Amino acid sequence: MPGRYARSHALRERAHALIPGGAHTYAKGDDQYPLLAPGFIARGSGCRVFDVDGNEFIEWGMGLRSVLLGHAHPEVVAAVERQLRLGTNFNRPAAIEVEAAEELLGVVTGAEMVKFTKDGSTANSAAVRLARAATGRDRVAVCLDHPFFSYSDWFVGTTPMPAGIPKAVRELSVGFRYNDLASVRKLFDEYPGEIACLILEASRGEEPRDGFLHETQRLCREHGAVLVLDECITGFRWHLGGAQRLYGITPDLSTFGKALGNGFAVSALAGRRELMELGGIRHRRERVFLLSTTHGGETVALAAAIAAMRIYRREPVVEHLHRQGERLRAGFEAAVAAHGLGDFVRIDGRACSLAYATLGPDGAPSQAFRALFLQELCARGVLAPSLVISYAHRPEDVDRTLEAVDGALGVYRRALDAGSVEGFLVGPPTRHVFRSRC
Numbered sequence: 214m215p216g217r218y219a220r221s222h223a224l225r226e227r228a229h230a231l232i233p234g235g236a237h238t239y240a241k242g243d244d245q246y247p248l249l250a251p252g253f254i255a256r257g258s259g260c261r262v263f264d265v266d267g268n269e270f271i272e273w274g275m276g277l278r279s280v281l282l283g284h285a286h287p288e289v290v291a292a293v294e295r296q297l298r299l300g301t302n303f304n305r306p307a308a309i310e311v312e313a314a315e316e317l318l319g320v321v322t323g324a325e326m327v328k329f330t331k332d333g334s335t336a337n338s339a340a341v342r343l344a345r346a347a348t349g350r351d352r353v354a355v356c357l358d359h360p361f362f363s364y365s366d367w368f369v370g371t372t373p374m375p376a377g378i379p380k381a382v383r384e385l386s387v388g389f390r391y392n393d394l395a396s397v398r399k400l401f402d403e404y405p406g407e408i409a410c411l412i413l414e415a416s417r418g419e420e421p422r423d424g425f426l427h428e429t430q431r432l433c434r435e436h437g438a439v440l441v442l443d444e445c446i447t448g449f450r451w452h453l454g455g456a457q458r459l460y461g462i463t464p465d466l467s468t469f470g471k472a473l474g475n476g477f478a479v480s481a482l483a484g485r486r487e488l489m490e491l492g493g494i495r496h497r498r499e500r501v502f503l504l505s506t507t508h509g510g511e512t513v514a515l516a517a518a519i520a521a522m523r524i525y526r527r528e529p530v531v532e533h534l535h536r537q538g539e540r541l542r543a544g545f546e547a548a549v550a551a552h553g554l555g556d557f558v559r560i561d562g563r564a565c566s567l568a569y570a571t572l573g574p575d576g577a578p579s580q581a582f583r584a585l586f587l588q589e590l591c592a593r594g595v596l597a598p599s600l601v602i603s604y605a606h607r608p609e610d611v612d613r614t615l616e617a618v619d620g621a622l623g624v625y626r627r628a629l630d631a632g633s634v635e636g637f638l639v640g641p642p643t644r645h646v647f648r649s650r651c
């Protein structure tokens with residue numbers, strides 16, 4: 214193993230002996246990166262990370278898109294430090310729980326109540342349970358074009374990794390396609406009176422077309438199903454008030470995570486009072502077990518969320534993401550064109566959440582070429598599994614990244630001309646773990 218990553222390599226051996234997959238999150242795992250990539254991060258600051266070997270990288274998509282303001286943002290850190298000294302968890306709710314709820318409902322103005330938890334998966338699963346309880350129905354309709362909603366059975370059962378999930382549970386999840394109203398209508402026709410909810414992101418790579426979101430909502434209302442918008446990625450990134458504000462739609466329920474706490478473990482389920490109150494104690498209807506965990510109201514993450522939301526409200530965060538993201542897109546496209554790679558490397562998505570696709574000599578998506586591109590970016594000081602921007606990426610970081618992209622594309626071109634990554638890529642190609650049934 215070359216010296217540049219010697220410490221990472223040693224740590225990798227220990228990690229795999231102790232932790233299945235060598236990491237606690239699949240998306241961070243070794244099968245997602247080439248061998249010549251930083252294996253373990255020691256620290257981060259702004260949009261930079263430093264690995265255990267002391268190598269420095271400009272990071273993109275930081276913390277799986279959770280660190281929207283930058284690593285160790287001083288104002289968030291200060292709020293966390295203050296809270297740490299006041300205690301983290303008590304027998305009765307902490308006052309900060311109310312403060313955090315007011316702050317979130319102050320920006321997500323379509324929602325009337327909110328409950329916090331620790332991750333997006335749990336929030337989405339709570340939405341599904343609430344929808345099932347409210348409608349008395351079992352089926353869940355999942356958007357098949359959106360890669361991930363939850364680690365829970367109702368979702369994982371729809372992926373190519375359904376081991377351990379009972380068939381009966383898998384059969385309750387059905388799929389529809391984004392921007393395809395006919396597929397939504399078909400579901401309601403096929404399962405009349407059976408669908409509890411539809412869950413989707415408001416947009417991902419593609420923008421909603423022909424009133425897709427509003428018409429889907431209309432169909433949900435017509436058929437008595439709950440509309441759940443997953444805003445774990447879009448929240449605070451598409452718009453301060455989430456994609457729901459940008460597109461002018463008020464879902465029955467929506468979920469937030471990732472950027473909510475700028476990398477701290479906090480997520481939220483927000484929505485209509487009539488539904489949310491089913492998890493409360495001030496009604497005589499059947500009560501729903503809605504998000505109750507020891508750490509749900511843990512104060513430090515709530516302090517981080519309050520600090521982050523105040524910055525989102527005060528500073529031009531979304532504008533910055535858009536402006537610099539568009540510069541990145543334009544520069545990336547120019548580099549691709551300069552190398553004659555238009556048929557093989559693509560960048561797409563919203564400016565604030567760009568992703569790239571790598572195709573092989575046959576024009577099909579190629580994990581081998583993805584690994585090569587990642588390897589060559591890492592060699593040039595850029596760690597970019599995606600090109601998702603943060604508030605901490607300054608114009609000069611975009612410029613430096615574009616220089617790295619240019620260099621990496623030069624190697625890509627040569628490998629393509631040679632017909633394969635052999636002799637260019639060190640180690641095995643990357644792998645895709647989760648992809649819904651599409």
Ligand SMILES: Cc1ncc(COP(=O)(O)O)c(C=O)c1O
Nearest residue numbers: 332333334361362443445446470
């Ligand atoms: C759109 C979306 N929803 C939900 C989740 C799950 O969130 P978490 O990993 O916090 O459980 C993810 C995670 O990547 C996601 O991208």
